[in-house]
Amino acid sequence: xxxxxxxxxxxxxxxxxxxxxxxxxxxxxxxxxxxxxxxxxxxxxxxxxxxxxxxxxxxxxxxxxxxxxxxxxxxxxxxxxxxxxxxxxxxxxxxxxxxxxxxxxxxxxxxxxxxxxxxxxxxxxxxxxxxxxxxxxxxxxxxxxxxxxxxxxxxxxxxxxxxxxxxxxxxxxxxxxxxxxxxxxxxxxxxxxxxxxxxxxxxxxxxxxxxxxxxxxxxxxxxxxxxxxxxxxxxxxxxxxxxxxxxxxxxxxxxxxxxxxxxxxxxxxxxxxxxxxxxxxxxxxxxxxxxxxxxxxxxxxxxxxxxxxxxxxxxxxxxxxxxxxxxxxxxxxxxxxxxxxxxxxxxxxxxxxxxxxxxxxxxxxxxxxxxxxxxxxxxxxxxxxxxxxxxxxxxxxxxxxxxxxxxxxxxxxxxxxxxxxxxxxxxxxxxxxxxxxxxxxx
Numbered sequence: 001x002x003x004x005x006x007x008x009x010x011x012x013x014x015x016x017x018x019x020x021x022x023x024x025x026x027x028x029x030x031x032x033x034x035x036x037x038x039x040x041x042x043x044x045x046x047x048x049x050x051x052x053x054x055x056x057x058x059x060x061x062x063x064x065x066x067x068x069x070x071x072x073x074x075x076x077x078x079x080x081x082x083x084x085x086x087x088x089x090x091x092x093x094x095x096x097x098x099x100x101x102x103x104x105x106x107x108x109x110x111x112x113x114x115x116x117x118x119x120x121x122x123x124x125x126x127x128x129x130x131x132x133x134x135x136x137x138x139x140x141x142x143x144x145x146x147x148x149x150x151x152x153x154x155x156x157x158x159x160x161x162x163x164x165x166x167x168x169x170x171x172x173x174x175x176x177x178x179x180x181x182x183x184x185x186x187x188x189x190x191x192x193x194x195x196x197x198x199x200x201x202x203x204x205x206x207x208x209x210x211x212x213x214x215x216x217x218x219x220x221x222x223x224x225x226x227x228x229x230x231x232x233x234x235x236x237x238x239x240x241x242x243x244x245x246x247x248x249x250x251x252x253x254x255x256x257x258x259x260x261x262x263x264x265x266x267x268x269x270x271x272x273x274x275x276x277x278x279x280x281x282x283x284x285x286x287x288x289x290x291x292x293x294x295x296x297x298x299x300x301x302x303x304x305x306x307x308x309x310x311x312x313x314x315x316x317x318x319x320x321x322x323x324x325x326x327x328x329x330x331x332x333x334x335x336x337x338x339x340x341x342x343x344x345x346x347x348x349x350x351x352x353x354x355x356x357x358x359x360x361x362x363x364x365x366x367x368x369x370x371x372x373x374x375x376x377x378x379x380x381x382x383x384x385x386x387x388x389x390x391x392x393x394x395x396x397x398x399x400x401x402x403x404x405x406x407x408x409x410x411x412x413x414x415x416x417x418x419x420x421x422x423x424x425x426x427x428x429x430x431x432x433x434x435x436x437x438x439x440x441x442x
Contacts (some may be wrong), residue, residue, distance in 0.1 A: 001027070004254075014226075015039045015254075016153055019084040026225035027385075034264050036153055038175040041253055043246060045179040049081035056174045058139055059115025060086040063200045065107060065129050066120040067093040070145045074128040074182055075120040078143055082118065090116050096293070099124045100160040107132040116140055118159035119173075122190065123149040123158075123296055130170040131157040134235055139173035147252050149297055152176050153260030156269045158281075158296075164343045164419070165281045167269050176257065184249045188242050189295060189373070191252075192395040195331065196301025198255050200276045201227055202380045203307040206276030207424035209379060213372045215423065223262025223271035230255050238393035275310075275417070275424035282416035283404055284309045285340070292403035299395045305397060306413060309442040311425045313434075314376060319369040320432035321428035330420065352439065353431055388435060413439035 016025035017038055023032045062082055066075030071092050082088050091110045097103050115141040119129035126142050133140040157170040205224055212219035234251045241248040262271045280299040334340035396402045399409035417426035429435040
């Protein structure tokens, strides 16, 4: 048996246990359960597409949704295979479609007569289909075309609504099918994007753990337990990954799928999306459309380095002393505009510290900071390790590498926390009066 076959067998075993509901919960609960009924990762899926989809019971009329690029890469092949099994509606979006409310509405109209949707693509196509199908209460499945993000098996979709990028509740695919030959042949920037999206595990876990330790918010070890066996080997072989090595690609795809399952099992994106994602979302919402295009995961690689530096600076400093927040709805409207300002304020107001909340947190920090600090320090990595992984892959590491001007990025660091009700180290630094200074040097 080759090393690839050994790795592939291990992957199928873990994924199959999760799909079948037999994987033990690392946190001591019932075995893990997901709505996804089939996950297949193989060196090639050519000629098996129909057999993979048939057991899912999606119906006799399937809408195959791709864009002009992914249709050529895999969509046409999937359409031919499924047309031999039933009726197919081909929906081909423009290259680089937008994951927004308008595109969701267009997909729903184009697939109105279908029993189910089959997405053929990566991040945007998958998010659009999982959200559109959920709105219409139709099942969907996905054939991945690039290892560019961890959302294939998640239940959330990143959709921009009236200019505000949100993580909306959608649904999991009934089937997720990954052809590693297709994945390894994806544009190298998309491979680097998947690496970047995977890199944020330590910063996301640290932010989530912070909210748990400060506010007693629910927290689970499960999502990180799933990722632990592959994480360090993946970070040590990033040069092989971008060189097209199938074994390295298998590890990245496995990581992306398991990360998605971690969020699906928990029920929100908290295990995989925290401060680093807020900065990226801020740039998506308020950046200049004329700036060069960058993939989501490319951005996350950059913002993860900033969050890692920020977290380390706060943990290395004295116990934070928090002050009540001085923002109000009027200041948000002045900063973001009427509609977006009110939408962001509705999110931010839920976590905003008034005098009483600040006093209660200061008491907790005074009593527990050393324990809080030590607990979080156990889950983070040195910034140098994360930098090395990106550098070996030739991935973006600085704001300018993804087309973000330095002044804009510093503004994003200061205000990204204001777009969502998720308390992170960005909030802790701001509430303790340190964010302005740190934003100029991280």
